[in-house]
Amino acid sequence: MAKDFVRDVTSMDDDFAQWYTDVVTKAELIDYSSVRGSMILRPYGYAIWENIQKQLDKRIKETGHENVYMPLFIPESLLQKEKDHIEGFAPEVAWVTHGGEEKLTERLCVRPTSEVLFAEHFKSIIHSYRDLPKLYNQWSNVVRWEKTTRPFLRTLEFLWQEGHTCHETDEDAHEETVRMLNVYAELCEEYLAVPVIKGQKTEKEKFAGAKYTYTIESLMHDGKALQSGTSHHLGDGFAKAFGIEFTNREGKLQTVQQTSWGFTTRIIGAMIMVHGDDRGLVVPPKIAPTQLMIVPIAQHKEGVLDFAYDLKDKLSATIRTGIDASDKKPGWKFNEYEMKGIPLRLEVGPRDIEQQQVVLVRRDTGEKQTISIENLESQIQEILTDIQQSLFEKAKKHREEKTSVAVTFDEFKEILTNNGGFIKAMWCGDEACENFIKDETGATSRCMPFEQEQLSDKCVCCEQEGKHLVYWAKAY
Amino acid sequence: MAKDFVRDVTSMDDDFAQWYTDVVTKAELIDYSSVRGSMILRPYGYAIWENIQKQLDKRIKETGHENVYMPLFIPESLLQKEKDHIEGFAPEVAWVTHGGEEKLTERLCVRPTSEVLFAEHFKSIIHSYRDLPKLYNQWSNVVRWEKTTRPFLRTLEFLWQEGHTCHETDEDAHEETVRMLNVYAELCEEYLAVPVIKGQKTEKEKFAGAKYTYTIESLMHDGKALQSGTSHHLGDGFAKAFGIEFTNREGKLQTVQQTSWGFTTRIIGAMIMVHGDDRGLVVPPKIAPTQLMIVPIAQHKEGVLDFAYDLKDKLSATIRTGIDASDKKPGWKFNEYEMKGIPLRLEVGPRDIEQQQVVLVRRDTGEKQTISIENLESQIQEILTDIQQSLFEKAKKHREEKTSVAVTFDEFKEILTNNGGFIKAMWCGDEACENFIKDETGATSRCMPFEQEQLSDKCVCCEQEGKHLVYWAKAY
Numbered sequence: 001m002a003k004d005f006v007r008d009v010t011s012m013d014d015d016f017a018q019w020y021t022d023v024v025t026k027a028e029l030i031d032y033s034s035v036r037g038s039m040i041l042r043p044y045g046y047a048i049w050e051n052i053q054k055q056l057d058k059r060i061k062e063t064g065h066e067n068v069y070m071p072l073f074i075p076e077s078l079l080q081k082e083k084d085h086i087e088g089f090a091p092e093v094a095w096v097t098h099g100g101e102e103k104l105t106e107r108l109c110v111r112p113t114s115e116v117l118f119a120e121h122f123k124s125i126i127h128s129y130r131d132l133p134k135l136y137n138q139w140s141n142v143v144r145w146e147k148t149t150r151p152f153l154r155t156l157e158f159l160w161q162e163g164h165t166c167h168e169t170d171e172d173a174h175e176e177t178v179r180m181l182n183v184y185a186e187l188c189e190e191y192l193a194v195p196v197i198k199g200q201k202t203e204k205e206k207f208a209g210a211k212y213t214y215t216i217e218s219l220m221h222d223g224k225a226l227q228s229g230t231s232h233h234l235g236d237g238f239a240k241a242f243g244i245e246f247t248n249r250e251g252k253l254q255t256v257q258q259t260s261w262g263f264t265t266r267i268i269g270a271m272i273m274v275h276g277d278d279r280g281l282v283v284p285p286k287i288a289p290t291q292l293m294i295v296p297i298a299q300h301k302e303g304v305l306d307f308a309y310d311l312k313d314k315l316s317a318t319i320r321t322g323i324d325a326s327d328k329k330p331g332w333k334f335n336e337y338e339m340k341g342i343p344l345r346l347e348v349g350p351r352d353i354e355q356q357q358v359v360l361v362r363r364d365t366g367e368k369q370t371i372s373i374e375n376l377e378s379q380i381q382e383i384l385t386d387i388q389q390s391l392f393e394k395a396k397k398h399r400e401e402k403t404s405v406a407v408t409f410d411e412f413k414e415i416l417t418n419n420g421g422f423i424k425a426m427w428c429g430d431e432a433c434e435n436f437i438k439d440e441t442g443a444t445s446r447c448m449p450f451e452q453e454q455l456s457d458k459c460v461c462c463e464q465e466g467k468h469l470v471y472w473a474k475a476y
Numbered sequence: 477m478a479k480d481f482v483r484d485v486t487s488m489d490d491d492f493a494q495w496y497t498d499v500v501t502k503a504e505l506i507d508y509s510s511v512r513g514s515m516i517l518r519p520y521g522y523a524i525w526e527n528i529q530k531q532l533d534k535r536i537k538e539t540g541h542e543n544v545y546m547p548l549f550i551p552e553s554l555l556q557k558e559k560d561h562i563e564g565f566a567p568e569v570a571w572v573t574h575g576g577e578e579k580l581t582e583r584l585c586v587r588p589t590s591e592v593l594f595a596e597h598f599k600s601i602i603h604s605y606r607d608l609p610k611l612y613n614q615w616s617n618v619v620r621w622e623k624t625t626r627p628f629l630r631t632l633e634f635l636w637q638e639g640h641t642c643h644e645t646d647e648d649a650h651e652e653t654v655r656m657l658n659v660y661a662e663l664c665e666e667y668l669a670v671p672v673i674k675g676q677k678t679e680k681e682k683f684a685g686a687k688y689t690y691t692i693e694s695l696m697h698d699g700k701a702l703q704s705g706t707s708h709h710l711g712d713g714f715a716k717a718f719g720i721e722f723t724n725r726e727g728k729l730q731t732v733q734q735t736s737w738g739f740t741t742r743i744i745g746a747m748i749m750v751h752g753d754d755r756g757l758v759v760p761p762k763i764a765p766t767q768l769m770i771v772p773i774a775q776h777k778e779g780v781l782d783f784a785y786d787l788k789d790k791l792s793a794t795i796r797t798g799i800d801a802s803d804k805k806p807g808w809k810f811n812e813y814e815m816k817g818i819p820l821r822l823e824v825g826p827r828d829i830e831q832q833q834v835v836l837v838r839r840d841t842g843e844k845q846t847i848s849i850e851n852l853e854s855q856i857q858e859i860l861t862d863i864q865q866s867l868f869e870k871a872k873k874h875r876e877e878k879t880s881v882a883v884t885f886d887e888f889k890e891i892l893t894n895n896g897g898f899i900k901a902m903w904c905g906d907e908a909c910e911n912f913i914k915d916e917t918g919a920t921s922r923c924m925p926f927e928q929e930q931l932s933d934k935c936v937c938c939e940q941e942g943k944h945l946v947y948w949a950k951a952y
Contacts (some may be wrong), residue, residue: 033596034554035584038547040597043612044542067522071514072586072617072633073570078510092548095574096586099621108511110572117636120509121516136519141548141617145575269486319827377499 009339022263023272024151027281027340029384037149037156041265044340047289049159049265053139055191056161056263059183065163070117072140078116082241088208092144094156110143112354115209115234115260118164119242126166126256128247134166152269153226153299153476160264162292165246166256168236173257177233180261181214184229192267193284193392194218194274195399196228197422197471199447204431207260211235215473217446219399220273222418224281225446225473228270231261262306269476274395275364281341282364284391285384290322290378293337297349303471308352311346311376319380338363343387344380364391407456412472416441422473426457426466436460437472446471485815486689487754499748500627503757503816513632515624517741520816525635531667531763532637532739535659540802541611541639546593548616554592558717561591564684568620570632584759586619591710591736594640595718602642602732603947604723604737608777609652617677619886623760628745629702629952636740639805642720642732646711649733653709656737657690660705668743669760669867670694670750671875672704673898673947675923680769680907683736693922693947696749699896701922702748707737745952750871751840757817758840760867761860766798766877768856769813771806773825783829787822795856814839819863820856832839840866883932892917898949904935913937913948922947 009026010018024030029045041049057067073096080086093109103448111117118136126134143157163180167173181198188194196216201476206213210232218228235254238244248254275282285291292315305325315321322342324333330347337345347359358376361368364387371379402421406412415423423443427433434445437460457464482562485502486494499868500506505521517525533543549572553603556562587593596614602610615794619633639656643649657674664670672692686708694704712731714720724730751758761767772784777843781801790798798818799807813821820930824837834852839846840863847855876896882888899919903909910921911938935942 031597031600034551034595035547035549035593038549040547040593041542041545043542046545049545050543064520067526068519069517069522069525069635071509071511071516073511073620075510091576093576094572094584096570097573098571098583099482100569107574108570117509117511117516121507124507143548145578148916258744297526 009086009278009280012160012221012276015270019276019278020059022152022364023276023339024279027470029268029272029281030151030230035148035156039151039155041159042124044289045268048271048283048287051289052187052191052267053161056183056187057139059187060137060161060163062320063179064136065137065165068079068136068138069140070111070114070121070138073110073312074111074114074116076107076109077108078120081116081119081301082238084237085209089113092146094143111140112142112144113260113262114138114140114162115164115238116242117258119244119258121213122164122166122239122258123244126244126246129168129249132166132168132256133172135163135176136165137161142376143463150269150476152266156410158265160262161416163259163261165259166239167258168246168248168254168256170257173233173235173259176259177214177231177261180259181229183217184231184399185216186261187263188216188218188228188267188270189392191284191286192271193286193388193395194228194267194270197447197449199449199471200362201230201447202431202445202470204434205445207232209237210260211237211315213298215447217473218270218274219402219422219473220270221276221474222273222397223402223474225422225471225475226266226270226273227446228267228314229390229474232259234260254283269406275391276341282337282391283341283343285343285388288341288343289320290342291320291384292322292344292346293342294321294323294348295333295337296323297326297330297347297352298461299325303351303353304350308348311348311358311373315377315380317385330332343384362387364394396435405455406460407458411458412437412460413441416443416474420474422446422471424453424455424469424471425460426456426458427468428456428462428464429467430459430462430464433459433461442474443472444475446473448474484491485754485756488697488752495752495754496749497627498665499752499756499815499863503573505744505748505757508825511632513622515627515631517635520765521744524747524759524763527765528663528667528743529637531542532659532663533615533671535663536637536639539611539655539659541613541641543812544612544614545616546587546590546597546614548587550587550590550592552583552585554596555585558595558685558714560637560682560713561685565589570619570621587616588618588620589612589736589738590618591640591714592637592718593698594736595632595714595720595734598640598642598715598732598734599718599720602720602722605644605725608642608644608649608722608732611639611652613637613639614639620761625744626952628742628748634741639735639737639806641735642715643734644722644724644730644732646733649711649735651708652735653690653707653737656735657692657705657707660707660737660739661692664694664704664743664808665693665868667760667762668747669762669864669871670704670743670746671868671872673923673925675708675925675947677923678903678907678910678921678946680910681921683708685710685713686736689712691923693949694744694746695878695898695949696952697752697874698749699878699950701898701947701951702742702746702749703922703951704743705737705739708735710734710736751867752817755811756815758867759817759819761819761864764817764819765796766818767796767860768798768820768822769801769818770822770824771809771813772799772801773806773823773828775801777921779824779829780824780826784824787824787834787849791853791856794853795860819860838863840870881931882936883934885936888913889917889918892919896950898922899931900931900945900947901936902930902932902934903944904938904940905943905948906935906938906940909935918950919948920951922949922951
């Protein structure tokens with residue numbers, strides 16, 4: 001790989017934030033515009049999102065949900081109906097005050113999430129236990145007025161899906177909350193090769209208006225955590241505020257139990273920061289828009305391009321295959337597709353054709369192997385499977401190395417300074433300790449994992465009774 | 477069909493507007509909310525849109541376009557860069573003036589369309605003729621501040637795709653404009669069974685900022701026209717305003733030529749008003765979320781439900797098949813699925829099972845036939861193909877019956893009063909005549925069809941030279 005073809009990417013270890021910005025722009029995932037805090041999803045970035053959408057939409061439908069579409073605007077009075085909800089979201093909504101030349105009599109907020117719209121609709125369509133469960137989902141854009149923004153991780157506008165469901169009982173809603181968290185976790189681990197910790201948010205960190213919030217948390221290369229998907233048991237808070245009642249099996253009026261759950265373009269940020277390296281992006285094969293890129297060598301020589309295009313046609317039946325037959329130099333192409341994180345490169349030149357072989361280069365390890373074109377397809381499939389698996393295991397190993405136990409607050413601070421990553425530590429349950437830890441160290445409670453352990457009998461902060469094991473970390 | 481099961485739909489002939497409102501709500505395509513002029517797309521309505529999207533997205537990709545996603549908000553200064561564009565859109569945009577508690581220093585408009593955002597982005601990524609053509613598309617929501625709204629036809633917010641492309645030459649852009657109009661026309665005719673007239677909009681009716689606009693126009697049951705898709709040659713208007721230049725093949729700086737084209741949820745309104753009848757919706761098989769609905773008869777009797785579910789499993793491989801095994805009465809179910817316009821109903825009861833047969837009922841004609849379960853699948857496929865074809869031909873016949881020729885203005889007015897529909901008449905090319913016709917009759921110029929004829933040598937309005945054949949109609 002000739003040095004002069006390298007497009008500069010800041011080294012991860014020198015400046016992780018700059019590395020991230022370099023990668024998202026140079027791999028052509030996004031571009032900036034004159035709209036503050038918003039990003040343009042370029043073809044490559046959007047294609048990754050389309051693949052995630054396709055997988056997630058399939059699972060959402062398989063679990064019995066139907067897609068709908070709610071309005072973008074929410075009248076201010078509607079947003080105010082559930083008190084915790086408005087309190088949580090008011091500071092970060094965009095307000096429409098004029099339509100054309102006319103000043104509106106009531107402000108409209110641009111949806112930051114759609115609980116209130118769904119609640120209003122549910123009230124009008126749910127009457128009997130026969131109408132339950134009502135399992136809805138929508139794919140949409142939402143807006144949150146963030147001060148500091150970063151592509152994928154925190155933007156004024158982002159794309160997501162939001163599920164909204166109504167159930168007869170608390171238990172049914174609980175099961176739904178768990179079910180959808182598991183759908184997210186499986187998608188992260190099996191498709192994006194991003195290992196996650198499942199758990200419950202503390203009261204302080206839960207969704208505004210929820211009874212409780214379940215979350216999946218992942219760990220980035222730099223040791224910071226990323227909330228990667230949340231699933232909320234809403235209880236009957238919205239249902240009571242909006243009067244969503246049904247005649248139950250005993251013929252009596254009863255209030256529904258609700259859930260909501262969301263998964264966003266943010267996950268692309270996780271994929272970048274978990275798998276990327278100093279040469280750029282590394283995209284897991286299952287989610288990669290292009291899994292294999294063919295680069296013809298000495299393509300001006302007779303037969304090379306024909307051979308390469310034939311390969312492409314043959315492989316395209318089962319493998320998402322690209323070819324770059326432009327007149328750019330092979331070295332430039334190698335760099336370009338390494339930057340874009342395409343899992344596998346296939347090189348083929350005149351000598352290879354003579355010997356009925358091709359060269360395969362793995363993006364994740366750089367490993368190069370010469371392979372006979374007999375059974376090429378199944379051999380590529382095997383390598384892609386291995387890459388997918390290796391990425392997941394490497395990420396898991398990294399997370400394990402970056403997960404520590406702290407019993408005392410001194411240990412806690414020391415780990416955070418020296419190693420970063422997840423800190424497992426006991427917590428008394430008091431928000432004051434959460435606030436103290438955040439103020440002192442910058443770390444926040446990520447979740448109380450479903451798999452609880454009793455690491456010690458004292459809270460890491462106040463030394464009162466340690467009731468819950470909590471994963472703590474600095475987070476995006 | 478017992479009368480007491482009928483859900484009231486106003487007769488089309490009594491009150492077409494009320495019939496439309498009844499159908500969209502009772503077939504559960506949409507619901508209203510407290511957001512003025514916006515609609516909720518319910519599961520059935522959204523599923524139809526998903527099927528349209530799937531078909532259109534496939535064609536957009538096959539013709540070489542890539543999907544991207546642009547921000548929802550447009551800073552006021554950006555929107556103002558192209559003068560005709562801002563003039564056209566300013567009266568109908570929603571303005572965001574506050575983010576959280578803070579008043580913005582510059583207003584943001586909620587995109588009514590995204591030409592200016594694409595133009596800004598194109599300027600930053602296009603440098604050489606090698607970067608051309610640039611063929612982009614996005615799926616998104618847009619907002620236009622309409623005074624009077626109607627589900628699907630005219631709403632404050634709607635869903636659509638908008639294509640945006642850059643080309644080296646005027647001719648290339650022209651070809652693209654035609655290509656995408658043809659994609660829309662084919663989708664309408666072959667999938668939605670809605671016949672269209674292709675043509676060019678007059679200067680008065682063209683898109684704000686375009687060089688010219690091509691359109692497909694369809695005719696509704698009540699004789700009013702609906703603009704069903706448009707494709708614009710933008711020339712270099714936006715490109716000059718934004719400075720989108722490239723080094724051409726001669727090494728000189730040149731301005732790009734652009735196109736844009738859009739297709740919206742409005743087309744669902746066309747489908748409803750072209751095929752629907754007094755029993756409700758009629759959905760063409762190719763676009764129907766459920767193509768065949770199985771209604772078991774006497775389902776409490778042994779073996780009926782097993783038989784029905786077996787059928788469903790078998791047919792589902794190739795036909796989108798539903799089953800209603802709820803405890804509602806068959807008559808209620810018949811009405812429900814007729815209201816929803818499901819193309820074909822399959823009834824099966826104990827006697828049918830004995831005789832190894834089922835009953836099929838067509839939604840479009842009401843025709844009932846008893847069919848052996850041997851080769852059932854291929855027989856159903858044949859009937860679905862026939863329904864698709866019949867719907868298209870019926871719609872075409874209706875359009876022909878509702879298309880008249882007017883040579884004089886008296887004829888024009890008489891036709892509009894007595895028959896409605898499309899009026900083919902010559903036009904001098906003067907906007908004054910268009911305005912006069914509109915003021916006097918309510919009809920607008922729909923398009924100058926690509927297939928021109930010389931019906932007479934005089935303008936139907938002013939009796940000056942008749943230069944263009946124009947389709948006129950009252951329109952939605």
